Amino acid sequence: MDTLDLARWQFAITTVYHFFFVPVTISLVAITAGLQTAWYRTGKEKYLRLTKFYGKLFLINIAMGVVTGLVQEFQFGMNWSDYSRFVGDVFGAPLALEGLLAFFLESTFIGLWIFGWERLPKLVHLGCIWMVVLGTQLSAYFILAANSWMQNPVGFRYNAARGRAELTDLWAVLTNKVVLVTFPHTIFAAFMVGGAFVAGVAVWHLVRRPDTDRDVFRSALKIGASVVLVASVGVAISGDLQGKVMTEVQPMKMAAAEALYETEKPASFSVFTVGTLDGSKEIFSIKMPYLLSFLATGHFGGEVKGINSLQEAYEQLYGPGSYKPNIPLTYWTFRLMIGVGMASAAVALWLLWVTRRGRAPSHWLVWLAAPLPLLPLVANTFGWIFTETGRQPWLVFGLLPTASGVSPSTTSGEVITSLVGFTLLYGVLAIVETKLLLRTIRGGLAGTDDPPDTAPDQPDKPLSLAY
Amino acid sequence: MELTTVWFIAIAMLWTGYFVLEGFDFGVGMLFRVLGRNEPERRAAITTIGPVWDGNEVWLIMAGAATFAAFPEWYATLFSGFYLPLFLILVGLIVRGVALEYRGKRDDAAWRGRMDLMITIGSLLPALLWGVAFGNIVRGVPLDAGHEYVGSFGILLNPFALLGGLTFVAVFVTHGAIFLALRTTDDLRVRANRLATRTGGVAAVLTIAFLAWAQALRGDTVSVIVTIAAVVAFAGGLVANLLRREGWAFIGTTSAIGLAVVSLFVALFPDVMPSTLDPGSTLTAVNAASSSYTLKVMTIITAIFLPLVMLYQGWTYWVFRKRVMVAAS
Numbered sequence: 001m002d003t004l005d006l007a008r009w010q011f012a013i014t015t016v017y018h019f020f021f022v023p024v025t026i027s028l029v030a031i032t033a034g035l036q037t038a039w040y041r042t043g044k045e046k047y048l049r050l051t052k053f054y055g056k057l058f059l060i061n062i063a064m065g066v067v068t069g070l071v072q073e074f075q076f077g078m079n080w081s082d083y084s085r086f087v088g089d090v091f092g093a094p095l096a097l098e099g100l101l102a103f104f105l106e107s108t109f110i111g112l113w114i115f116g117w118e119r120l121p122k123l124v125h126l127g128c129i130w131m132v133v134l135g136t137q138l139s140a141y142f143i144l145a146a147n148s149w150m151q152n153p154v155g156f157r158y159n160a161a162r163g164r165a166e167l168t169d170l171w172a173v174l175t176n177k178v179v180l181v182t183f184p185h186t187i188f189a190a191f192m193v194g195g196a197f198v199a200g201v202a203v204w205h206l207v208r209r210p211d212t213d214r215d216v217f218r219s220a221l222k223i224g225a226s227v228v229l230v231a232s233v234g235v236a237i238s239g240d241l242q243g244k245v246m247t248e249v250q251p252m253k254m255a256a257a258e259a260l261y262e263t264e265k266p267a268s269f270s271v272f273t274v275g276t277l278d279g280s281k282e283i284f285s286i287k288m289p290y291l292l293s294f295l296a297t298g299h300f301g302g303e304v305k306g307i308n309s310l311q312e313a314y315e316q317l318y319g320p321g322s323y324k325p326n327i328p329l330t331y332w333t334f335r336l337m338i339g340v341g342m343a344s345a346a347v348a349l350w351l352l353w354v355t356r357r358g359r360a361p362s363h364w365l366v367w368l369a370a371p372l373p374l375l376p377l378v379a380n381t382f383g384w385i386f387t388e389t390g391r392q393p394w395l396v397f398g399l400l401p402t403a404s405g406v407s408p409s410t411t412s413g414e415v416i417t418s419l420v421g422f423t424l425l426y427g428v429l430a431i432v433e434t435k436l437l438l439r440t441i442r443g444g445l446a447g448t449d450d451p452p453d454t455a456p457d458q459p460d461k462p463l464s465l466a467y
Numbered sequence: 468m469e470l471t472t473v474w475f476i477a478i479a480m481l482w483t484g485y486f487v488l489e490g491f492d493f494g495v496g497m498l499f500r501v502l503g504r505n506e507p508e509r510r511a512a513i514t515t516i517g518p519v520w521d522g523n524e525v526w527l528i529m530a531g532a533a534t535f536a537a538f539p540e541w542y543a544t545l546f547s548g549f550y551l552p553l554f555l556i557l558v559g560l561i562v563r564g565v566a567l568e569y570r571g572k573r574d575d576a577a578w579r580g581r582m583d584l585m586i587t588i589g590s591l592l593p594a595l596l597w598g599v600a601f602g603n604i605v606r607g608v609p610l611d612a613g614h615e616y617v618g619s620f621g622i623l624l625n626p627f628a629l630l631g632g633l634t635f636v637a638v639f640v641t642h643g644a645i646f647l648a649l650r651t652t653d654d655l656r657v658r659a660n661r662l663a664t665r666t667g668g669v670a671a672v673l674t675i676a677f678l679a680w681a682q683a684l685r686g687d688t689v690s691v692i693v694t695i696a697a698v699v700a701f702a703g704g705l706v707a708n709l710l711r712r713e714g715w716a717f718i719g720t721t722s723a724i725g726l727a728v729v730s731l732f733v734a735l736f737p738d739v740m741p742s743t744l745d746p747g748s749t750l751t752a753v754n755a756a757s758s759s760y761t762l763k764v765m766t767i768i769t770a771i772f773l774p775l776v777m778l779y780q781g782w783t784y785w786v787f788r789k790r791v792m793v794a795a796s
Contacts, residue, residue, distance in 0.1 A: 056572070063568035066521065067561040073531050074553055077546025081615075084546070088539020089757040093765060096536040099529040100769065104776045107525045108783055111518035119786060159758070164539070166758040407547040409615040418554040425558060429565060436572055 004406045006415040007079040014071050017426050021065035023380050026136045027194020028058040033129045040126050046216040049448040083405030090156045090167045098142035106135030148179035150396045152249040181242040188234030192376035199224025201441050203369035206361050213445045225348040232345035247296040253390035255307045256330040265303035267292035325392040333386035337379050344375035470762040474537040475752045479732035485526035487724050492520040494643015496590025508655050511793045515650040518787045540755035541739045548616025556593045563589025594639045595632040602631025605681050605731050607741030610748045634677040637670035642720040649713040652790050667705040690734040697726035
């Protein structure tokens with residue numbers, strides 16, 4: 001493999017890995033903040049215990065999100081220096097805004113929240129976690145604005161003398177129609193992950209240790225499953241809007257999502273297709289007529305452009321070359337994103353049904369508890385793989401091919417070193433983190449009703465939120 | 468003032484903030500196993516940086532992002548050129564961040580032992596390598612006409628840069644020890660104070676050698692004056708430490724680190740990455756900069772929000788101003 005392939009693999013691995021922690025962080029901090037607010041308002045102890053329990057799980061998770069995020073910022077310059085030279089003027093601004101407005105907020109107030117339990121007035125302490133929530137939301141917005149600019153570049157002009165894109169309108173970048181639909185889609189999808197996590201952990205406790213803290217975990221189950229359901233509606237609606245915007249600005253991505261080679265009017269959505277290895281011929285498929293037309297254009301009879309005609313059009317526009325992404329990859333990740341996402345909503349609904357009106361969850365439900373938090377996470381991952389590979393061969397759509405962005409001075413040896421290094425390190429950390437999470441989950445609510453430390457400046461006990 | 472100059476100053480400020488702040492938490496990270504003789508002492512030492520280290524590290528993220536936005540050419544050349552050191556810095560910061568968060572999450576001596584080792588290595592490695600990196604930025608590196616780094620990893624390990632690395636480590640250790648003396652009580656406080664005296668002497672010698680060499684390479688009158696001020700501040704901090712005036716000692720090392728970083732940036736200006744091959748290939752604040760529109764919007768936004776950030780970060784230090792006591796074991 002050459003430097004380009006290695007750099008792409010590294011970006012894929014480090015980004016997918018980083019995004020295992022991002023959706024959990026975004027949603028779990030908000031759910032924790034909600035629980036703490038419920039405690040503040042009602043004074044019910046169960047909310048305080050849930051706040052501490054899920055708060056601890058959130059902290060274990062965010063630590064990984066933060067440290068893997070560092071790699072993301074550095075590798076633009078390390079592996080993709082020509083990309084950085086080309087887009088820095090535009091892309092750097094939302095990135096800097098993310099740091100200035102979001103990261104400082106998150107990191108500072110999280111410290112205040114962890115260590116401020118007995119030191120800050122209750123309301124101020126509650127405000128701290130809401131500041132962290134605000135920080136995560138802002139962070140998501142700015143980074144998605146930067147990503148959306150790569151999907152649909154706006155608010156810039158091309159400076160031929162400097163060979164780079166230059167910002168002309170920051171507001172246009174921040175209100176890019178792609179980010180306006182991508183942000184809600186990503187946030188709702190994140191809430192499916194967090195809700196499923198809360199519900200899955202609660203089911204596990206209810207089944208395995210039915211007599212321990214039953215009422216508390218019943219509340220958690222209901223809260224978590226409801227979050228999944230509400231969020232799944234949001235995901236569906238925002239995803240539908242996103243599909244229409246995508247068809248408009250990146251028609252090739254929509255065609256690739258469907259492996260639609262010839263333009264169709266009306267177009268049908270294929271649920272499942274077995275094709276030849278290159279994906280250009282289908283052997284067997286299940287199709288839903290008119291659905292793709294609706295998804296793509298909002299009309300059941302709308303025309304959806306096929307891969308072949310788009311390829312021709314792009315050749316005329318950008319010169320010879322292949323403008324097709326990896327079709328089997330986009331086709332399957334698109335379907336898995338939708339399918340797995342729907343499955344997790346169904347599981348959540350079913351969990352609410354079988355535990356309705358105080359019914360006890362049956363023992364074998366534990367088998368659902370384990371995969372439930374993973375389902376939406378997997379759907380999130382497929383969504384990102386789809387949207388990023390669907391943009392290929394472009395790094396910045398229509399402006400900068402992926403092959404032109406890689407660092408010219410970086411050797412493949414250097415990239416191999418860091419690729420292997422990060423992959424090994426991430427592998428080890430995954431084991432450490434999973435073990436710690438499982439251990440903390442198993443520990444349950446023990447210790448969350450301890451009386452607070454009376455000496456305010458003693459280092460806290462290991463079981464509490466602090467060190 | 469030109470906006471490119473404004474942003475050069477802004478970047479210098481961000482790095483200064485980063486080294487002043489993360490400097491002491493790196494120091495604590497390198498020291499706490501030596502100073503803390505038992506678990507309660509070690510935990511107390513770690514607790515002094517617990518609420519703030521994460522916020523301190525964001526200064527680095529901000530320095531990186533601001534360089535990307537304001538000087539894309541600088542960001543691209545620096546980050547791709549210093550590939551392996553940056554990779555190792557990332558490994559260090561990852562290992563350290565995870566260990567700081569996880570060490571107290573299990574009540575198990577073997578677990579804590581591993582986390583403690585990770586914190587030490589994760590604090591030492593970035594401290595050392597940032598010194599090497601800054602040494603190389605000031606000294607200059609081989610850049611071709613396209614501003615690409617054309618040297619090898621070995622070139623980065625020149626004597627001047629290595630001296631920079633050692634200086635950073637020694638100064639941060641001292642800064643961290645003084646911070647610990649300021650933030651703890653009893654025995655731990657006394658030992659931190661004594662350790663600062665011992666490492667302070669070494670740090671002072673290294674600092675004088677490194678800064679003088681840097682000035683010989685590319686100093687001007689102003690940078691020489693700032694350098695002298697840095698050395699005086701450091702000496703003042705060490706004297707205050709001898710007198711057990713911990714607050715003054717910390718102000719001394721804080722000012723010394725701040726002034727030293729400023730002196731390096733003053734010496735560097737108007738260049739941002741000097742080329743050792745051909746002066747024409749040197750990256751300057753002007754030819755590395757973003758367009759004036761980008762710089763203008765960023766200036767406005769930063770002018771509004773950076774003071775706010777400093778305000779609430781300052782508040783954190785105020786909230787956690789009390790000394791951390793060692794828990795009875």
